[in-house]
Structures are given as structure tokens and as C-alpha cells.
Amino acid sequence: xxxxxxxxxxxxxxxxxxxxxxxxxxxxxxxxxxxxxxxxxxxxxxxxxxxxxxxxxxxxxxxxxxxxxxxxxxxxxxxxxxxxxxxxxxxxxxxxxxxxxxxxxxxxxxxxxxxxxxxxxxxxxxxxxxxxxxxxxxxxxxxxxxxxxxxxxxxxxxxxxxxxxxxxxxxxxxxxxxxxxxxxxxxxxxxxxxxxxxxxxxxxxxxxxxxxxxxxxxxxxxxxxxxxxxxxxxxxxxxxxxxxxxxxxxxxxxxxxxxxxxxxxxxxxxxxxxxxxxxxxxxxxxxxxxxxxxxxxxxxxxxxxxxxxxxxxxxxxxxxxxxxxxxxxxxxxxxxxxxxxxxxxxxxxxxxxxxxxxxxxxxxxxxxxxxxxxxxxxxxxxxxxxxxxxxxxxxxxxxxxxxxxxxxxxxxxxxxxxxxxxxxxxxxxxxxxxxxxxxxxxxxxxxxxxxxxxxxxxxxxxxxxxxxxxxxxxxxxxxxxxxxxxxxxxxxxxxxxxxxxxxxxxxxxxxxxxxxxxxxxxxxxxxxxxxxxxxxxxxxxxxxxxx
Numbered sequence: 001x002x003x004x005x006x007x008x009x010x011x012x013x014x015x016x017x018x019x020x021x022x023x024x025x026x027x028x029x030x031x032x033x034x035x036x037x038x039x040x041x042x043x044x045x046x047x048x049x050x051x052x053x054x055x056x057x058x059x060x061x062x063x064x065x066x067x068x069x070x071x072x073x074x075x076x077x078x079x080x081x082x083x084x085x086x087x088x089x090x091x092x093x094x095x096x097x098x099x100x101x102x103x104x105x106x107x108x109x110x111x112x113x114x115x116x117x118x119x120x121x122x123x124x125x126x127x128x129x130x131x132x133x134x135x136x137x138x139x140x141x142x143x144x145x146x147x148x149x150x151x152x153x154x155x156x157x158x159x160x161x162x163x164x165x166x167x168x169x170x171x172x173x174x175x176x177x178x179x180x181x182x183x184x185x186x187x188x189x190x191x192x193x194x195x196x197x198x199x200x201x202x203x204x205x206x207x208x209x210x211x212x213x214x215x216x217x218x219x220x221x222x223x224x225x226x227x228x229x230x231x232x233x234x235x236x237x238x239x240x241x242x243x244x245x246x247x248x249x250x251x252x253x254x255x256x257x258x259x260x261x262x263x264x265x266x267x268x269x270x271x272x273x274x275x276x277x278x279x280x281x282x283x284x285x286x287x288x289x290x291x292x293x294x295x296x297x298x299x300x301x302x303x304x305x306x307x308x309x310x311x312x313x314x315x316x317x318x319x320x321x322x323x324x325x326x327x328x329x330x331x332x333x334x335x336x337x338x339x340x341x342x343x344x345x346x347x348x349x350x351x352x353x354x355x356x357x358x359x360x361x362x363x364x365x366x367x368x369x370x371x372x373x374x375x376x377x378x379x380x381x382x383x384x385x386x387x388x389x390x391x392x393x394x395x396x397x398x399x400x401x402x403x404x405x406x407x408x409x410x411x412x413x414x415x416x417x418x419x420x421x422x423x424x425x426x427x428x429x430x431x432x433x434x435x436x437x438x439x440x441x442x443x444x445x446x447x448x449x450x451x452x453x454x455x456x457x458x459x460x461x462x463x464x465x466x467x468x469x470x471x472x473x474x475x476x477x478x479x480x481x482x483x484x485x486x487x488x489x490x491x492x493x494x495x496x497x498x499x500x501x502x503x504x505x506x507x508x509x510x511x512x513x514x515x516x517x518x519x520x521x522x523x524x525x526x527x528x529x530x531x532x533x534x535x536x537x538x539x540x541x542x543x544x545x546x547x
Contacts, residue, residue, distance in 0.1 A: 006092060009062055010140050013039035017059060020045045021052040021079065022067035022098060027123065031065060034125040038133070049079040049308075056088040063132070064089055065119075068099040068106065077109050077274045078309040084113065085310050092146040094135050098123070108242040108272035141173055145180055154184035175207065182213045191220040208240045215244065219251040235267075242271035249281070253435060261435075262289045269301075276302060276311045283319075284435040288442060290485050292327040296339070299323040317350045318362055322401055325369045329408070329453040330484040336455070340370050362398055364388065365405050372408050373455075381409055390414060392421040396436075399425070400443060407447050419444050446483065454484040458493060465497055470506060473497045478514065491521035495538055502545050515542070 009015040018040055020031050028045040035043055044061075046052035052066070064083065068076035076097065083089040097110050100121040110118060116135045119128070139146065142164065148157035161181035164170050170177070178201060185194035198214035211234060218227050234244040245268035252261035262285040269282050283298035300323075303316040324343035328336040347363055350356060364387050371380035384405060392399050399422050406415035426440050452460070457480035464473035477494040484490060495518045501507045519539070527535050 006062070007140075007143050010092075010136065010143065014041050016040050016063060017042045017061045018044070018063040018065065019052065019055055019061040020065045021047075021049070021076070022065075023047050024067070027067065027098070027121070030123055030125060031128060034128040035132075037125070038129055052079065053082070053086075053088075056083060056086075061088070061093070063094040063096070063136075065096040065098060068097070068101060068110075077106075077113070078305070078311075080113050080115075082310040090146075091149040092139060092143065094132070094139055096132070096135070104238055104242075105271060105273055109274045111243075112272060112275060138173055138176060141170060142177060142180075145177065149180060149184075152187075154187040157181070157184040175205065178205075179207075179209055179213075182210075186213065186216060186220075189220075191217045195221070208237075208243075212240060212243050212247070216247055219247055222255075224251065242268055245271065246278070249285075253285075256438075258285060258288050258435065258438065261285055262291070262294075266294070273301065274305050276306050276309070279305065281435070283323075284433065284439060288435055288439045290483060292323070292330050292484065296320070296323040296327045314350055314353045314355050314359065317346050317353075318359060318366075319397070321346045321350070321363075321366050322397070325366060325373065326404075328370075328373050329455050330487060331455065332489065336373060340373060343370065361388065362401065365398075365401050368405050369401075369408060372405070377409065380405075384409060384411070390417055392418060392425070396422060396425060396440065400440070403443070403447055407451070408453055410451070412451065415447055419447060450479045450483065452479075454480045454487065454490065457483070458487075458490055461493055461497070465493070465500070470497055470501050470504065474501070474511075474514075481517070486521060486524065488521055488525045488527075491518040492535070492538060494518050495522075495542065499538075499541055499545065 009017075018035055020028055020043065022028060022031075022045075025045075025047070028047075032043050032045065044055050044059075046055055055061075064080075066076050066080055066083075076099070080089065080095070080097070089095055095113075095115040097113075097115040097118045098121060099106060099110075099118070102120060107118070116138070117131055119131065142160075145157050145160040145164065148154075148160055158181055161177050161184070164177045165174065165181075182194060182197055182201070185191075185197055194213065194217040198210055198217055201210045202214065211230070215227055215230065215234065218224070224231075231244060231248070234240040245264045249261050249264035249268055252258070252264060262282075265278065265282050265285055269278055272278065279298055279302045283295060283302065286292075286294035286298050299316070299319040302311075303320050306312045306316055321343050324339050324346070328339045328343070331339065343366070347366060350359060350363065364383060368380045368383045368388075371377075371383065388402065388405075392402075399418055403415050403418045403422070406412070406418065422440060423444060426437055450457075457476045461473040461476035461480065464470070464476060474494065474497050477490055477497060480490045481487065481494065494514060498507065498511055498515050498518070501511065519542075522535055522539075
């Protein structure tokens with residue numbers, strides 16, 4: 001639609017096209033009656049996401065009113081996300097979100113999509129007319145700046161903002177204008193200018209977006225030390241804590257402090273769990289920080305929330321399968337078997353998918369890895385030797401999983417060959433994120449230096465310990481902790497070895513740091529029952545050696 005036609009339609013109720021997406025026909029009736037009273041004639045209603053998308057493909061809508069609980073596997077959040085992704089909803093579209101739910105996680109998720117208004121059910125006709133009229137007034141008055149934002153022309157958006165701010169008749173719209181101007185400075189990466197802009201606004205406005213814009217401008221300049229107190233305040237307030245944790249996660253990624261970035265992204269994800277890109281960031285940081293349980297939870301969340309959305313893909317199930325096997329490689333037999341059985345259920349689901357043919361080799365790799373974790377090494381080797389080649393894929397994740405199966409089966413030459421191919425691949429991959437690149441680099445280093453999984457190393461250490469070979473036991477446990485740094489069972493085993501070394505007068509000054517690492521891991525875990533008794537006994541024995 002041409003800009004002139006769009007602007008003209010926004011100025012006349014009878015030229016507006018409205019789409020209502022809600023599974024409740026009573027809501028359709030109330031909204032339709034209220035809109036007719038305003039003079040709107042073209043109103044389409046859909047009870048599910050699929051039909052709503054079909055209508056958007058057929059005609060342009062100036063106003064979209066969408067409910068969270070639309071009938072289908074796609075909730076209102078992911079429907080709106082897809083409408084934006086496909087260009088059906090733009091900044092110049094009046095976007096209204098409906099929900100009977102007002103939980104913090106839902107509100108945070110919706111705020112990210114920046115609707116023009118959020119209506120809480122039950123609705124009243126008078127409120128609908130009043131609030132929609134106001135939303136339309138803003139779109140009409142600020143049409144040029146909205147179009148500039150839609151066209152990603154930040155310089156033009158600032159130009160129109162400055163013109164509008166000189167018009168006293170637009171004073172009640174100044175906050176909206178100022179917000180778009182500030183966002184435009186950030187988009188243009190003019191962080192010093194953005195800092196001055198938001199700092200001046202703080203003298204007049206106390207909106208959360210002003211504080212967040214100011215914080216982002218300083219974080220992008222690496223000046224976190226100047227705003228520590230403000231950050232503490234923002235992370236304690238419901239309307240700002242999610243966005244603050246999200247910004248801090250990105251800041252720490254840029255500073256290559258991946259452990260702190262992971263802590264922040266976990267907090268942001270808890271407060272707004274539906275965003276797929278955030279879940280992907282959580283997954284990547286979990287892998288980089290060797291949090292295999294977090295990695296598994298992240299891949300399951302992505303597969304769940306992406307279902308029937310624009311992000312959906314059978315490859316998401318493959319990610320869950322791989323993460324499950326990675327987790328099983330760090331667990332004891334009983335816990336490991338439970339995760340492996342769940343991975344096999346995901347394999348069955350993927351085999352039933354219509355695109356299964358594209359993933360035959362990837363699933364063979366997964367099945368071989370499962371056999372190996374179950375110590376059915378001969379079957380795993382036969383599967384690999386019969387069906388797998390050293391030919392690499394264009395997908396880095398596929399290649400990494402091949403490295404894992406070769407490495408876990410002791411086929412190190414084959415693993416190194418594929419690692420070298422991945423090294424060349426990542427060097428020419430401009431789209432790989434900073435975190436993914438770092439993870440690949442870490443995987444390559446560890447696979448070349450450590451020949452076994454964390455579980456295998458732990459089992460080897462137990463055998464060394466039982467045969468009084470304390471130094472080899474400690475070496476195996478140190479490598480196991482490098483691969484699984486929060487594993488409490490490995491930490492307990494290491495402390496037992498260090499206690500034995502103390503008794504045998506083999507304990508050296510450099511071992512003290514390992515002991516502190518082990519106790520720090522235990523202190524980060526919550527133990528109950530027999531496990532708590534065992535940990536307390538271990539701590540008592542250690543304390544006795546100090547006395």
C-alpha cells in the first residue's frame with residue numbers, strides 16, 4: 001500500500017480494515033459492535049492463528065487486535081511475532097493485544113513486541129472505542145515518523161521527531177516521539193548522543209524506557225561502572241528488570257565474560273520465556289559454560305515454543321536429541337538412562353516427520369552415541385563404520401556431532417579430520433554468532449586435548465582411586481571437571497582423592513585451589529537426605545585435616 005493511501009485510510013474510519021483474532025466469538029461480537037459504532041465497516045474475525053494469517057495474505061489491515069489464547073498450537077505471542085516477521089504488522093499498524101492473563105512473564109513477552117495498547121479482558125464497548133480512537137490519533141499525527149521507522153531510516157525518523165517536537169499542539173504525543181528519537185540514535189550507534197539525549201530526558205520523564213535507553217547507551221560505551229547503583233535499582237523493579245538483564249547479557253557477551261552473560265540470560269529468560277532468539281542465546285551460552293542440563297532445557301524450550309511458528313523446524317528436535325545425549329555423557333547410569341530414553345522418544349518423533357529423509361545420517365550419529373553411552377561400544381562402532389563417512393556437511397552442528405561420535409568411540413584421527421574442516425568452515429562463516437564461534441573453538445580444543453567424556457573420566461578415576469593410584473585419579477577428575485564444571489559427583493570424588501593424598505603426604509600447595517574449587521561446587525548445590533549427610537561428612541573430614 002502506498003504511503004499516501006495508508007495515511008488517507010488512517011484519517012477515515014470507513015476506510016479502515018480491522019482484523020480480530022480471538023477464539024471467543026463473544027469477544028468478536030463485542031468488538032465488532034463497538035467498531036461499527038465508530039464507523040468502521042471492514043471487519044474480519046478469525047478464531048485461530050491459521051485463519052488469521054490467511055486473511056493477512058489476502059488483504060492489508062490497518063488495525064490488528066489479537067488475543068493471547070487463540071485456538072491452535074501457536075499462542076498470540078508467536079502469532080504476532082510471525083505477523084511482524086512477514087510484514088503484515090508494521091510500526092504504522094495499530095496493534096492491540098488482548099488477554100485475561102496479566103502475569104509478569106506474559107506482559108514482558110508482549111512488551112517486547114511493542115503493541116500500541118494492551119487490553120485486559122473482560123472488555124467494555126466504551127473503553128474499546130475510547131482507547132482505539134486514541135491509538136489511531138497517534139498513528140495519524142505521527143504518520144511520517146512511523147513510516148521512517150518502518151523503512152529503517154533512522155536519520156529521517158530523527159528529522160521528523162525534531163519537527164514534531166516544535167509543534168506545541170502535539171505535546172501529549174511528545175513521549176512517543178521522544179522514545180522513537182532515542183531508539184533511532186541507538187539504531188545509528190550514536191551512543192554518546194543517545195547518552196546525552198536520555199540523560200536530559202531523565203530530568204523531565206520517569207518512564208522505564210528512558211532509564212533503559214540511558215543504560216543501553218552507557219553499556220554500549222563500556223561504562224558499566226558508572227551505573228552500578230542504577231542497574232541494581234532497575235533489576236529490582238518489575239517493569240525494568242527483564243529488559244535490564246537482557247541488556248546485561250549482551251554487554252557481557254561483547255566483553256567476552258560468558259559466565260556472567262549466562263547468569264544474566266537465565267534471569268531474562270525466566271522473566272520472558274517465549275522469545276525464541278533469547279532461548280537460542282541461552283542454549284549457546286549453556287553449551288559454552290558446560291551446563292549440559294541448561295543446554296538440554298534450552299533446546300526443549302525452543303522446540304516447544306517454536307511449534308507451528310515461523311521458527312518451527314524438525315532440526316529443533318535434532319537439537320534436543322543431541323543435547324540429551326551430551327547430558328547423558330555426564331550422568332551416572334540410572335540418571336543417564338532416563339535421559340537416553342527421552343532422547344529415543346524424540347528420535348521416534350523425528351523419524352515420523354515428513355522431512356525425516358534429510359536427517360538419516362544425523363540420526364545414525366545420535367543412535368551410535370546412545371549405544372556408546374550404554375557401553376555397547378561394538379554395536380556403536382559397527383554402525384559408524386558401516387554408515388558414516390568423513391564427508392562434512394554445510395551445517396556446523398552436524399559436523400560437531402560427527403566429531404563427538406568419533407571422539408567418544410576413540411576414533412581420534414577421524415575426529416581431528418572433521419575438526420580441521422570445521423575450523424576452516426567457521427573461519428569463512430560470517431553469520432556465526434560470537435558465542436557460537438567461541439563454543440566451536442572450545443570444542444575443538446577440548447576434543448584434541450581430552451580423549452574421553454566426563455562420565456568415562458569419572459569411571460576411570462574411581463578405578464584408579466580403588467587401586468590407590470591417586471595422581472592418575474586426580475588427573476582424570478580434573479579433566480572431567482573441565483568438561484562438566486558444576487558436576488557435584490565429580491567434585492565429591494576429587495575431594496576424596498585429595499583427602500587420600502593428604503593422608504599419604506602427597507598433597508601439594510597447588511592442590512589447595514582444586515580443593516577450593518570442589519567445595520565451591522558443593523556449596524552451589526542443594527543436597528538433602530543421604531547426599532547431605534555424605535557431603536557434611538566429607539567437609540568434617542577435611543576440617544579435621546586442617547586442625
